[in-house]
Amino acid sequence: MTDVTGVPDVPADVLHTLFHSEQGGHEQVVLCQDRATGLKAVIALHSTALGPALGGTRFYPYASEAEAVADALNLSRGMSYKNALAGLDHGGGKAVIIGDPEKIKTEELLLAYGRFVASLGGRYVTACDVGTYVADMDVVARTNQWTTGRSPENGGAGDSSVLTAFGVFQGMRASAQTLWGDPTLRGRKVGVAGVGKVGHYLVEHLLQDGAEVVVTDVREESVRRITDRFPQVAVVADTDALIRVEGLDVYAPCALGGALNDETVPALTAKIVCGAANNQLAHPGIEKDLSDRGILYAPDYVVNAGGVIQVADELHGFDFDRCKAKATKIFDTTLAIFARAKADGIPPAAAADRLAEQRMAEARRG
Ligand SMILES: NC(=O)c1ccc[n+]([C@@H]2O[C@H](COP(=O)([O-])OP(=O)(O)OC[C@H]3O[C@@H](n4cnc5c(N)ncnc54)[C@H](O)[C@@H]3O)[C@@H](O)[C@H]2O)c1
Numbered sequence: 001m002t003d004v005t006g007v008p009d010v011p012a013d014v015l016h017t018l019f020h021s022e023q024g025g026h027e028q029v030v031l032c033q034d035r036a037t038g039l040k041a042v043i044a045l046h047s048t049a050l051g052p053a054l055g056g057t058r059f060y061p062y063a064s065e066a067e068a069v070a071d072a073l074n075l076s077r078g079m080s081y082k083n084a085l086a087g088l089d090h091g092g093g094k095a096v097i098i099g100d101p102e103k104i105k106t107e108e109l110l111l112a113y114g115r116f117v118a119s120l121g122g123r124y125v126t127a128c129d130v131g132t133y134v135a136d137m138d139v140v141a142r143t144n145q146w147t148t149g150r151s152p153e154n155g156g157a158g159d160s161s162v163l164t165a166f167g168v169f170q171g172m173r174a175s176a177q178t179l180w181g182d183p184t185l186r187g188r189k190v191g192v193a194g195v196g197k198v199g200h201y202l203v204e205h206l207l208q209d210g211a212e213v214v215v216t217d218v219r220e221e222s223v224r225r226i227t228d229r230f231p232q233v234a235v236v237a238d239t240d241a242l243i244r245v246e247g248l249d250v251y252a253p254c255a256l257g258g259a260l261n262d263e264t265v266p267a268l269t270a271k272i273v274c275g276a277a278n279n280q281l282a283h284p285g286i287e288k289d290l291s292d293r294g295i296l297y298a299p300d301y302v303v304n305a306g307g308v309i310q311v312a313d314e315l316h317g318f319d320f321d322r323c324k325a326k327a328t329k330i331f332d333t334t335l336a337i338f339a340r341a342k343a344d345g346i347p348p349a350a351a352a353d354r355l356a357e358q359r360m361a362e363a364r365r366g
Pocket residue numbers: 160161162164193194195196197198199216217218219222239254255256257276277278304305307308
């Protein structure tokens with residue numbers, strides 16, 4: 001029999017983060033459960049200072065519920081910063097659904113989740129993330145008007161990697177301007193690690209701009225898709241080889257997080273790092289190691305904001321040209337971050353955080 005007098009385990013470190021730490025301060029955290037469908041989800045709203053909290057829905061088999069809450073807190077906070085610097089009138093939010101999407105994702109579960117999004121009455125706007133896709137958002141959208149990342153047939157914008165790659169390219173041009181005084185990659189050697197949805201489009205921009213491109217990917221199919229279309233692109237065995245390529249000017253991590261760590265940073269031959277991957281800095285302090293080595297790091301969440309710019313636009317009736325114009329501004333934002341970093345004597349990642357915090361604080365003061 002269940003011990004009804006017992007106090008359940010409270011994830012003390014998660015609550016401490018929420019109420020007491022610098023990484024906390026979230027406005028609202030909603031625990032959602034629907035036993036009929038097996039839904040267990042966490043919706044975290046870090047900030048609505050700039051507008052409704054916007055961020056995707058991650059569907060992931062977390063090791064524990066506490067880990068899921070911690071991830072939702074962390075990811076939603078990151079979205080506040082990303083949205084602020086993307087110039088969007090949105091705060092940061094994120095939802096996580098606990099469980100293996102391969103095993104438990106059903107239409108009924110997604111509809112139950114959508115009803116929780118609806119219950120927030122527009123304070124939270126959702127989209128795709130790891131483990132959720134455009135087709136899933138089409139289902140979630142049946143229950144509420146605050147779901148983006150839908151298919152074009154359902155009023156959505158579809159694949160966000162086109163504008164994500166375009167934004168990364170703008171960030172890279174700004175990095176080239178800052179380091180070499182010219183906003184072009186012409187004649188530069190650029191290494192792209194991961195040529196999936198975003199990396200593929202990025203390679204295309206780089207070649208059009210006159211760069212020499214070297215790529216790597218763990219999936220043979222991804223590499224073949226590139227070399228079939230662009231036979232002039234060089235291929236190396238893996239990321240370890242890519243970061244050591246002689247004469248590499250720019251390194252673009254476009255695969256997984258943690259690309260910049262204690263092993264890779266000392267070995268990098270590139271002078272600029274600018275890529276699409278989320279959470280490239282493996283731990284706090286790596287941004288300083290990059291600066292100490294004279295490597296210019298374009299903060300990931302700034303340059304990869306094209307996707308969130310796109311989904312935010314869906315709420316106003318998607319217009320590709322309007323979105324592209326907004327994603328073009330990533331060039332100016334990246335320049336402003338490098339300028340602030342230089343003025344304050346801090347790494348660009350810290351300067352980006354300061355600028356985002358400034359925008360949120362100004363919005364709070366009204
Ligand atoms: N798609 C978007 O709109 C978007 C927006 C913002 C950020 N991002 C981030 O950009 C990155 C790429 O996203 P995507 O949509 O192109 O994903 P994707 O899955 O289409 O592509 C990732 C590619 O990286 C490859 N890869 C995985 N591990 C690797 C490794 N160790 N070395 C080399 N290659 C490896 C994969 O085989 C795949 O081809 C992710 O970190 C994602 O979170 C994407």
